[in-house]
Amino acid sequence: MIEIKNIMKQFQNETAIEYKDMTFETGKSYMLLGASGCGKSTLLNMIAGILTPTKGSIVIDGVETSKQSQRERDKFRIQNIGYIFQDFKLLNDMTVMDNINILRLENVDTSNAVQLLKNLGIEEKKNSKIKHLSGGQKQRVAIVRALVKKPDIILADEPTGNLNFAIGEQVIKELVEISQGKTLIAVTHDERLAKYFDEVIDMNEMTDGRRDLYGEEVK
Amino acid sequence: MLRFALKNMAIKFVQNILIALSIVISAGIAVLAYNVANQVNDGITKNAGYYSVIVGPSGSKTQLAMNSMYFTEEPLGTIPYSVVIDLMKDGTKVNSVIPFAMADNYNGYGVVGTTTAFLNGKTVDKGALFDDSTTMQAVVGYNIAKYNHLNVGDVIRTGHSVNSSELHAQGITVVGILEESHSAYDNIVFTQLRTLWEMHEHGGQHEEEHVGEEEHEHMQGTVCAVLINAKNPVYAMQLVSEYDGKIVTTEDGDSYTLQAIEPMEIVRDVLDEADDTKYIVFVLCGVIMLMNIMIISIITLLNTYHSAKEISLMRLIGISMKKINLLYIIQNGIIGFVSTGFAFALSKVCLLLMNDYVASMGVVLNIAAVYPLEIVILLGVFLLSVIPTFIWTFCMSKKDGIGE
Numbered sequence: 305m306i307e308i309k310n311i312m313k314q315f316q317n318e319t320a321i322e323y324k325d326m327t328f329e330t331g332k333s334y335m336l337l338g339a340s341g342c343g344k345s346t347l348l349n350m351i352a353g354i355l356t357p358t359k360g361s362i363v364i365d366g367v368e369t370s371k372q373s374q375r376e377r378d379k380f381r382i383q384n385i386g387y388i389f390q391d392f393k394l395l396n397d398m399t400v401m402d403n404i405n406i407l408r409l410e411n412v413d414t415s416n417a418v419q420l421l422k423n424l425g426i427e428e429k430k431n432s433k434i435k436h437l438s439g440g441q442k443q444r445v446a447i448v449r450a451l452v453k454k455p456d457i458i459l460a461d462e463p464t465g466n467l468n469f470a471i472g473e474q475v476i477k478e479l480v481e482i483s484q485g486k487t488l489i490a491v492t493h494d495e496r497l498a499k500y501f502d503e504v505i506d507m508n509e510m511t512d513g514r515r516d517l518y519g520e521e522v523k
Numbered sequence: 524m525l526r527f528a529l530k531n532m533a534i535k536f537v538q539n540i541l542i543a544l545s546i547v548i549s550a551g552i553a554v555l556a557y558n559v560a561n562q563v564n565d566g567i568t569k570n571a572g573y574y575s576v577i578v579g580p581s582g583s584k585t586q587l588a589m590n591s592m593y594f595t596e597e598p599l600g601t602i603p604y605s606v607v608i609d610l611m612k613d614g615t616k617v618n619s620v621i622p623f624a625m626a627d628n629y630n631g632y633g634v635v636g637t638t639t640a641f642l643n644g645k646t647v648d649k650g651a652l653f654d655d656s657t658t659m660q661a662v663v664g665y666n667i668a669k670y671n672h673l674n675v676g677d678v679i680r681t682g683h684s685v686n687s688s689e690l691h692a693q694g695i696t697v698v699g700i701l702e703e704s705h706s707a708y709d710n711i712v713f714t715q716l717r718t719l720w721e722m723h724e725h726g727g728q729h730e731e732e733h734v735g736e737e738e739h740e741h742m743q744g745t746v747c748a749v750l751i752n753a754k755n756p757v758y759a760m761q762l763v764s765e766y767d768g769k770i771v772t773t774e775d776g777d778s779y780t781l782q783a784i785e786p787m788e789i790v791r792d793v794l795d796e797a798d799d800t801k802y803i804v805f806v807l808c809g810v811i812m813l814m815n816i817m818i819i820s821i822i823t824l825l826n827t828y829h830s831a832k833e834i835s836l837m838r839l840i841g842i843s844m845k846k847i848n849l850l851y852i853i854q855n856g857i858i859g860f861v862s863t864g865f866a867f868a869l870s871k872v873c874l875l876l877m878n879d880y881v882a883s884m885g886v887v888l889n890i891a892a893v894y895p896l897e898i899v900i901l902l903g904v905f906l907l908s909v910i911p912t913f914i915w916t917f918c919m920s921k922k923d924g925i926g927e
Contacts, residue, residue, distance in 0.1 A: 354839060375843065382841030393836045397534040402527075406837065409524060409846045449840070 305330050306351060306457065306487065311360030311370070313346055320358070321346060324510045330365075330456070333480055333488040335498055338507030344491040345390070347507070348459045351489070352387050353377030364457070382410045386450030388479075390462035392442045394449075396435040400426070403434060404449050412453045420448040424478055440471040447479055458483050460490040464497065476500050524846070528853040531833075538829075542822050542908075543862040549815030550866035550904040554897045555873050556808040562888050564794060574786055575759035578606060578766045579748035581780040588789040591623050591748040594633050594707045598625045601745035602779050603771055610749060616758040621750040622716050626723065627681040627691070632667050634681050634712045636719035641750070642701075645708060650675035650699035653714060658721055661695045661714040665703035673697055681712070681722070691722050705878050705888070720744040759785060812900075816907055824911045834916075848916040852909055859908030863901045870897075 306328040314320040321343040328334055336344045349355040350362055353369055354377075362370040369380055381387070394403050404417045421427040424444040429437060434445065443463060450458060463479060464472025472494070480488065480500045490501070498504045532539050579587040580600035590596045601624070610620045624636040635641070639652045642662065649668075653660035663673055673679065678694035695714055703709060753759035766783035773779075830851065837847055871890055878888045 378838075378841050378843050385841075387840065389839065393839055395833055395836065398530065402530060406527065406842070407840070409527060409837075409842050409850065 305365060306489075307361075307363040308347070308351075309361045309363070311350065311357040311362065313343070313350065313355065314358040321511050323347065323360070326505070326510060328487055328489055330487050331485055332502040333483060333500075334490070335501035335504045336489060336491045336507050337493065337495060337498070337504055338511075340493070342507045343511040344507045345461050348387075348461050348489065348491055351457075352385050352459055353381050354387075382407070382412065382453070384456050386453065386455035386458045388443075388446050388450045388458070388460040388463050390465045392434075392446045392466075394434045394442060394445060397433060399433055400430045400437070400445050403445060404452055407449070407453060414452050416454075417448060417452045420451055420482075421445075423482065424448060439466045440475065443467060443475050444478075447475070447482070451482060455486065457487045458489070460488070462491055462493070464492060464494060469494070469496070473497060524850060525853060528850055528857070531850070532854050532857065539858055543858055543865070545815060545818050545822060546859065546862035546904055546908060547865045547869055549812060549818075550863055550901055551869035551873070553808055553812045553900050554866060555870040556805070557896055557900065558870060558874060558892065558894060559877060559888065560805070561894055562892055573752075574750045575753040575756070576751040576762045576766075576783055577748055577786050578602070578610070578751065578762075578781055578783045581768075581782045584782065584784045584789050585793060587748060587782065587784060588786045588793075590625065591750060592786060594625065594635065594711055598747035601747055602749075602781055603773050603777075604744050604746055605773065606766075606771060606781065607746060607749050610751060610762075616754055616762060618752040618754055620752075622746040623748040623750055624716055624719050624746045626719050626747075627684060629663075629667065629679050629681045629712050630671060632664070632710050632712055634661075634714060634719070636714055636716040636746075638716065642713060645704065646702040647699045648702040650697070653698050655715060658715050658718045659693065659695050660698045660718070661712050662699040662701060663697055663713070664701050664709040664711050666709040667712060668697075668700040673700070675699065679712070693722060716744070716746065820907060820911050824915060828915075844916065848913070851912045851916055855909050855912045856905075859905040862908070863905045866904065867897075867901060 308323055308326040308328075310323075310325060312320060312322040323343065336347070338344050346355060350357050350370070351364070353372070353374075356374075357370050360370070361368050364380075364384070367380070369377055372380065395406070398406075400421070401417065404414050407414055418427060418430065421430055421444075424447065426437075426441050426444050426448075429441055429445075434442060437445065443466070447460075447463070450460075458479075460479060464475055467475060473496070476490070476492075476497050477500060479490070488501075574592070577587060577591055579591065580602050582599040583596075586596040587599055590598050604622065607620060607622045610617060619640055621638055621640050622636075623641065625633055626636065627634040638655050642652060647662065648665065650662075653662055661679065663679075667673065671679075675697055677697045679697060680690045680694050683689045683691060695712075695718060701708060751759075751762060753762060763783040763785055766781050769781045769783075771779045771781060834847055838844070874888050874890055878890075
């Protein structure tokens with residue numbers, strides 16, 4: 305279970321976002337919906353330990369990760385969280401398998417990578433370089449890299465952002481299906497995909513949006 | 524980790540090759556310059572140290588030393604053989620007295636008239652040394668035999684002077700071929716001193732007229748120099764003061780002004796004069812090295828900066844800075860290690876190629892010779908290829924946040 309308590313994130317450009325308390329239950333899939341700048345990606349990054357909340361706490365399965373050092377959060381992320389980035393975050397000159405096996409640097413077992421690639425229909429691309437793949441194929445590789453370590457929590461930031469609706473819908477269906485029994489939190493702005501998730505959270509209502517020092521909303 | 528590092532290096536193949544080339548060239552030049560400078564210095568000094576005094580005609584001291592030890596310059600002139608006889612008589616001060624005359628040429632190669640004592644320490648590859656008690660025999664240097672297809676038993680005809688193509692009527696029989704020494708000895712024909720006299724009809728008396736008599740008593744020809752191995756340095760100094768400036772008059776009434784030198788001193792003077800040039804070379808090498816240090820550091824650092832995107836990507840997916848640090852140190856360490864290895868090999872190959880050129884100074888470059896400072900230079904270059912990356916990644920690892 306992930307508990308978000310009274311958190312606020314202040315950025316270096318002195319804008320800030322405050323969040324209402326939220327709870328994400330284990331084994332359920334959540335879709336975070338909302339306008340650009342309302343703080344959806346920031347929330348995912350704070351849950352993943354990439355960003356640190358300026359105040360408040362994030363508790364994951366009883367561990368207050370927001371109080372941990374960067375090293376501890378890195379370790380927590382590599383062990384427990386599968387993160388699918390909007391722009392894939394893949395090494396373009398390396399092969400699909402290299403991009404997955406990079407996790408071995410942190411002693412992650414990637415032995416089920418080929419099976420996952422097979423499940424997502426891109427097994428034959430395992431030795432292809434990322435730069436030679438289509439957007440949909442890259443997204444599937446990013447999903448496999450996130451899931452290969454069998455994480456308890458899967459975070460997906462705009463996983464369909466770079467895909468057309470048909471391919472995006474297919475990717476979401478596969479992602480939800482493959483994430484059965486895990487906590488899935490996906491950020492998207494496409495309401496048509498809401499039907500695939502257990503719960504949809506309107507982030508416009510959960511934050512006060514991005515505001516400047518004087519409390520004015522930043523567009 | 525190593526596998527991933529190698530894959531990552533393969534992706535940036537061209538970039539890595541350029542870095543490696545830069546390291547190989549800079550370190551190679553530095554190591555080569557240092558090695559050659561030291562070996563030439565040591566070699567020349569060692570050669571000069573073999574003889575304690577050289578007596579010859581008055582004139583340039585350097586020319587006398589270079590001609591009689593390295594066969595480079597032309598002889599200053601001649602002095603009477605009686606000087607050799609006088610020196611030989613003084614057995615209390617000298618261990619050996621070796622006459623040296625340089626005249627004639629064989630296909631452009633110098634011909635030296637001397638005794639077998641001059642070839643002490645040289646190895647004969649084929650045949651044997653000539654017989655001091657007879658004439659018209661020659662031992663030829665390795666290159667002469669090789670390029671003129673000479674074998675033991677062949678008869679060679681020499682030209683009338685160092686440069687002349689007019690040949691003597693008499694031939695000299697090759698009795699031995701010296702082993703290759705990568706020195707000036709490879710390019711010289713050695714024969715008995717009396718052979719040269721007979722060819723030029725120097726001296727009033729010929730061997731065949733004096734069979735059975737003591738050799739030194741009957742030779743009245745001339746020599747270009749006398750190489751002396753004195754029994755101790757004090758005797759050497761005494762000989763120099765005794766013979767330097769001495770005027771010798773022959774029975775024919777010809778007068779000769781002698782000079783006596785300590786070759787070690789002359790060579791030291793030459794080396795001291797050459798030191799300015801040597802320092803200029805060292806300074807230039809230092810500048811090249813400094814520029815390359817900057818290039819290596821900047822390229823390595825740029826390489827790491829260019830990798831900033833993949834570093835941030837790895838950080839995002841949870842790879843610790845410690846592992847990333849190690850990954851880049853391995854990558855740059857491999858490049859540095861392989862490059863310094865190749866730099867060392869390059870310096871040795873260049874040393875091999877330079878050997879023939881340096882041999883003209885009578886110095887044989889030892890390919891296996893390694894000076895401690897060479898190791899220090901190579902180690903320094905290796906560290907240079909790793910340290911900038913280490914510092915940069917270390918600084919990055921000190922920053923706690925990733926995407927702040």
